[in-house]
Amino acid sequence: MKTRQLRQQVERILDENPQPTVSVIVQGEPAGLQQAIARAAREALQRRATTQAADLLPPPVRERAALASARGAGQAAAGRLSVAAVRRAGAAALQPMQQAAFLNNSRLARRSDAHGRPRPLPLAGAAVMEMDRDDLAQLPQALPEALAVFLNRRIPVPPRLRARELPAEVGRRLTHAWGLESTGALACWGAFDARGQGVRVAVLDTGVEARHPDLQGKVARFVEIDAKGRLVKEGVDHAWDADGHGTHVCGTIAGGNASGRWIGMAPDARLMVAKVLGRHGGTDEQILKGMEWAVANGADVVNLSLGGLSFEAGVLDTYTAAIVSARAAGVPVVAAIGNDGAQTTGSPGNDYFAVAVGATDVHGRVAAFSGGRTQVVEGSDAIDPADLPLVYAKPDLSAPGVQVYSSIGKGKWEHLNGTSMATPHVSGAMALLLSRPPAARQGAALRELKGVERTEALVQLLLGSVRDLGENGQDHRYGFGGLDVLAACGNAVGLGYRPRP
Missing domain, CATH: 3.40.50.200 (Peptidase S8/S53 domain)
Incomplete structure (x- = not known):
């Protein structure tokens, strides 16, 4: 199933980008990512039933510890990750991709950074690779450890939308925005x-x-x-x-x-x-x-x-x-x-x-x-x-x-x-x-x-x-x-x- 989804993502990138070399972000699977997404799916259903914003407020502090205890020690520990632990999880997700034999056969992917490796993005547990079209087409079979692959898009500078005439309600505020x-x-x-x-x-x-x-x-x-x-x-x-x-x-x-x-x-x-x-x-x-x-x-x-x-x-x-x-x-x-x-x-x-x-x-x-x-x-x-x-x-x-x-x-x-x-x-x-x-x-x-x-x-x-x-x-x-x-x-x-x- 994962390989099929990777293949669909690669085919789309190739169809939409005709250039001979493509920059892609290959996503690994950091610890906790699947659990967070699964929890999000359940939360989304509950949110759709919310008719007043006050329902979204957190529980009182005095009740939070009891709720955390009821959830279980594993989930409580997941909520207390340090920055160092987050980075370690991302680096661990990168390791299988960096060591994959596929990289030895892909000149561009191997040379994505100065050390002969894909460029790492540890926070995301992902890596950036420049690849030619043939190598990219082989990626789903060659890197089954990958969770997903995305185009490394160009992001434009947001347009400067200047305000022209100011209404009186804006102009009269002379001491603050x-x-x-x-x-x-x-x-x-x-x-x-x-x-x-x-x-x-x-x-x-x-x-x-x-x-x-x-x-x-x-x-x-x-x-x-x-x-x-x-x-x-x-x-x-x-x-x-x-x-x-x-x-x-x-x-x-x-x-x-x-x-x-x-x-x-x-x-x-x-x-x-x-x-x-x-x-x-x-x-x-x-x-x-x-x-x-x-x-x-x-x-x-x-x-x-x-x-x-x-x-x-x-x-x-x-x-x-x-x-x-x-x-x-x-x-x-x-x-x-x-x-x-x-x-x-x-x-x-x-x-x-x-x-x-x-x-x-x-x-x-x-x-x-x-x-x-x-x-x-x-x-x-x-x-x-x-x-x-x-x-x-x-x-x-x-x-x-x-x-x-x-x-x-x-x-x-x-x-x-x-x-x-x-x-x-x-x-x-x-x-x-x-x-x-x-x-x-x-x-x-x-x-x-x-x-x-x-x-x-x-x-x-x-x-x-x-x-x-x-x-x-x-x-x-x-x-x-x-x-x-x-x-x-x-x-x-x-x-x-x-x-x-």
């Missing part, structure tokens, strides 16, 4: 002393202008990754932005008020920026390598305001294993759903395990460009046949993404539109939930949680606190509803995940 008020971030600063203290948000994008007046001193780490997944520049002194897009995203997460307007959801958070897109875009490999760097270096949240149009359901997809591994390390992945309108989605935003974000305007209306659709997985070796078809909707929630004011290149500011602009509002909201207020007592439960338990509690607090917009429950345009981080912080206190202010 409207999204900070709409989402409740401003109120969180005062009510909960939450400003992103002690939190690191990784931004994988076109880079960052670290010397921008609103971002000075806020970029903790910077790395530039080339098309073959190599770290070519590292250090904040080397930070630069190929387009301005990444600087805008960073400003919405952690920017200050140098222009006279507050622009960042969590102005005390620190940024870890991986430049994975150039002026002409990047590749899936660069983004996956950026995710690996972020998780390995202590990111609390990963922001992906990027993606490529895809009509494929995202289980098992190019990013699934990496996102599952990040979740296992306690790091949620927040991704834009895409700017191609209704009944479209972008990858990785359409992956089941990503927190996908759509865009709304100042009136709470979904933007016409904002994507969303129901995904249907009819067949997969990774899912128990009893749980098929797997049906799930994306996005998960919506956030301000129209006429968003933030920092841009060359020390300037600009109003931009896009689900790329909505996504950092959600990443910034996670930073607020994870904040370590100076006056708080030790032992805030959300920060103490590890692995999947931490990821799930964080996501459940946000989704369970949204303002229901559109259809009752989850729909294609708003997800479960609009971001309300003030309500999320309130619920976190009430359920014991944050200390009382």
Whole structure:
């Protein structure tokens, strides 16, 4: 069955890519991946019955230990994986492929990196190989250890959708960007002393202008990754932005008020920026390598305001294993759903395990460009046949993404539109939930949680606190509803995940 699915994937890649050499990502099977996907199939059925977002809230902290005990020691241990354990699982999944005899007969695959091996992606338990068409056609029989094979796609730079005329409701907010008020971030600063203290948000994008007046001193780490997944520049002194897009995203997460307007959801958070897109875009490999760097270096949240149009359901997809591994390390992945309108989605935003974000305007209306659709997985070796078809909707929630004011290149500011602009509002909201207020007592439960338990509690607090917009429950345009981080912080206190202010 696995070989047949691999053959179908290879045939599709060959049909759609006539060039003599093809770059592919060969997916291994890290420990825990199958279990996570099987659990997702069961959760998807339960989610479809959810008619009010509050049903998604996590159990109170005092009940969580009892629930974990009832699940069994094995599942509890799976929820406490360290970053090192996640990387070991990915490396173990790579080993059979790296040692396969097939590589000795494939000149291109053997020379994919400087050491005569496929280029490893340990977080995903995958490897990148350049292959000629004949070798690729032989891959299903020659590498039966592989779980899947994907094209290493070119990912474009998100378009810069400039806002033209500003409605009065946007223009009259002279002291702050409207999204900070709409989402409740401003109120969180005062009510909960939450400003992103002690939190690191990784931004994988076109880079960052670290010397921008609103971002000075806020970029903790910077790395530039080339098309073959190599770290070519590292250090904040080397930070630069190929387009301005990444600087805008960073400003919405952690920017200050140098222009006279507050622009960042969590102005005390620190940024870890991986430049994975150039002026002409990047590749899936660069983004996956950026995710690996972020998780390995202590990111609390990963922001992906990027993606490529895809009509494929995202289980098992190019990013699934990496996102599952990040979740296992306690790091949620927040991704834009895409700017191609209704009944479209972008990858990785359409992956089941990503927190996908759509865009709304100042009136709470979904933007016409904002994507969303129901995904249907009819067949997969990774899912128990009893749980098929797997049906799930994306996005998960919506956030301000129209006429968003933030920092841009060359020390300037600009109003931009896009689900790329909505996504950092959600990443910034996670930073607020994870904040370590100076006056708080030790032992805030959300920060103490590890692995999947931490990821799930964080996501459940946000989704369970949204303002229901559109259809009752989850729909294609708003997800479960609009971001309300003030309500999320309130619920976190009430359920014991944050200390009382």
